[in-house]
Amino acid sequence: xxxxxxxxxxxVARTAGVSLTTVSYVLSGRSGGTTRISEATxxxxxxxxxxxxxxxxxxxxxxxxxxxxxxxxxxxxxxxxRDRAIAAVLARILPEHGYQAVILLGGSWRQFMLSGGADGxxxxxxxxxxxxxxxxxxxxxxGTPQVLITDDAGAGSLAVRDGHDVVxxxxxxxxxxxxxxxxxxxxxxxx
Numbered sequence: 001x002x003x004x005x006x007x008x009x010x011x012v013a014r015t016a017g018v019s020l021t022t023v024s025y026v027l028s029g030r031s032g033g034t035t036r037i038s039e040a041t042x043x044x045x046x047x048x049x050x051x052x053x054x055x056x057x058x059x060x061x062x063x064x065x066x067x068x069x070x071x072x073x074x075x076x077x078x079x080x081x082r083d084r085a086i087a088a089v090l091a092r093i094l095p096e097h098g099y100q101a102v103i104l105l106g107g108s109w110r111q112f113m114l115s116g117g118a119d120g121x122x123x124x125x126x127x128x129x130x131x132x133x134x135x136x137x138x139x140x141x142x143g144t145p146q147v148l149i150t151d152d153a154g155a156g157s158l159a160v161r162d163g164h165d166v167v168x169x170x171x172x173x174x175x176x177x178x179x180x181x182x183x184x185x186x187x188x189x190x191x
Contacts, residue, residue: 007052015048016041027056070118071099071185074109076125083124085174086149086181090122093182110135113144120145120189122181123164140164145188147181 013023018041025037026045048054073090075083091101099119104112107129113121114135126148127133139146146164165184167177 007054009054009056011052012045012048012054015052016044018045067119068117069099070102072109072113072118072121073101073103074121074123075103075105076128078103078105082169082174086124086178089174089178090182093178097182097186107131113139120147120185122146122178122185123148123150126150136164145185147185147188149177149181 009020009023009027012027013020016023022037022041023045026042027049071090071094073087075087078084078087087101087103091103094101102112102118109121109123110131112118121139121144123136123146127136136146136148147167148164149167149169151169165188167180167184169177172180
């Protein structure tokens with residue numbers, strides 16, 4: 001490993017004295033197929049990970065698996081108490097379901113999502129611009145799971161009509177709204 005560089009899976013394999021495949025199996029939690037990986041070998045791999053400070057590259061993992069295990073949370077403004085509360089609740093509960101939340105402000109969610117940055121998106125409010133609505137429609141066309149939390153999804157709204165689920169905001173608490181949004185998104189992601 002070069003000084004100042006991040007440790008790689010190759011560095012872990014070299015330090016543990018095992019193959020790249022063995023490191024991959026141990027870190028992914030897979031059994032190793034028909035070859036059993038001994039506890040001693042697993043312990044050496046985990047010790048090398050700790051010693052080197054290795055952290056898996058989530059982007060590379062996502063490319064291999066075809067999913068990021070990320071959910072974008074699009075909020076207009078964190079100064080708005082409801083948006084801030086919904087974002088905080090989503091950031092807390094999404095990891096319980098195997099996803100990390102990426103909080104995106106204003107229109108920044110559009111480029112992130114259109115470039116495949118996350119597996120799905122939860123919009124904390126109705127689209128504010130034609131660009132937002134167009135991005136939602138494009139994502140719907142791609143089959144990207146989307147959930148919209150709003151009371152403004154009716155006639156005349158900028159929200160697309162198909163391709164996402166709507167959680168009516170009403171007077172519900174942020175915890176209830178976020179919980180419903182996660183349930184709907186997970187149904188799309190796993191469906």
